[in-house]
Amino acid sequence: MELTLDRLTKQFGNKIAIERLSTTLKPGIYGLLGANGAGKTTLMRMICGVLTPTSGEVLLDGNSIDDMGESYRNLLGYLPQDFGYYPDFTGKEFMHYIAALKGINKRKAKIRTKELLEFVGLTDVASKKIRTFSGGMKQRLGIAQAVLNNPKILILDEPTAGLDPKERVRFRNLISNFSKDKIIILSTHIVSDVEYIADKILMIKKGTLLMTGAVDELIAIANGNVWSCIVPQNQVEQYESQYCVGNLHHNGKNVELRIIAENKPVSGAKPVEATLEDLYLYYFQDQQSGKSPEKKAGGK
């Protein structure tokens, strides 16, 4: 199975949300990382066929998804960003309702609902109204509905938004367990959500694919460019204006800074192992602090 995005472009008025984005996806978990407004939702909606590209196309095994129509939709599971949960439905009723929308017969819907509510750990609350669910429980229900038809392609838009750390871990494990032979794309701007489960990262910035690769490959780009520096407290602002600064750790009168820079920022700076977050911070720092990266940490 191969999903090809071929020069995919979406323009809203004057705004180009996605610009000639091309890549090929094979079974595995893909983490779509990008700042707010980078174009993640637009891209996912085009992959799902709910938004028509201005130009370019999405192909599954060489066939345009437009031409495939229902046979493509039958392979697809989608959890949109703002999913409507119907608070007065119980978890079970909601699953049956979505199953009916997906054209799954009642008998099969009952069996799948039971299996899936078990899978996402909601069996005990299956007969409770959704209005009583926590954010994490709703997200798990969202995942369960998305996989009702046992999709080969699963698209999850910001599935970890609003989850606490424990729920995040649970979510990651759920996705890992479900991922065999499937193309899973999940978007987030939280690096740690994808660092551990994604086979491949797609970093998207201003509608274009900035870089793509396995987590290790991307981290390798930043390796050798991450430093730990101890500086006096009154110099922190100066460093922040000059460099891409990650974590700060106050230690008495001094502050330990994590700096991402090609050259040693200060004598005594110690090189430290890079993380995906360092790379992300470096490439997206202009969108977080308003400044542009003066020099890139590595190639594409």
Ligand SMILES: Nc1ncnc2c1ncn2[C@@H]1O[C@H](COP(=O)(O)OP(=O)(O)OP(=O)(O)O)[C@@H](O)[C@H]1O
């Ligand atoms: N229907 C629309 N009409 C006009 N502009 C839009 C529309 N949808 C998206 N955009 C613009 O396209 C750009 C990309 O938006 P998109 O929602 O895809 O980004 P995102 O990466 O998903 O962001 P977020 O993480 O905030 O959801 C943004 O500048 C957004 O304002």
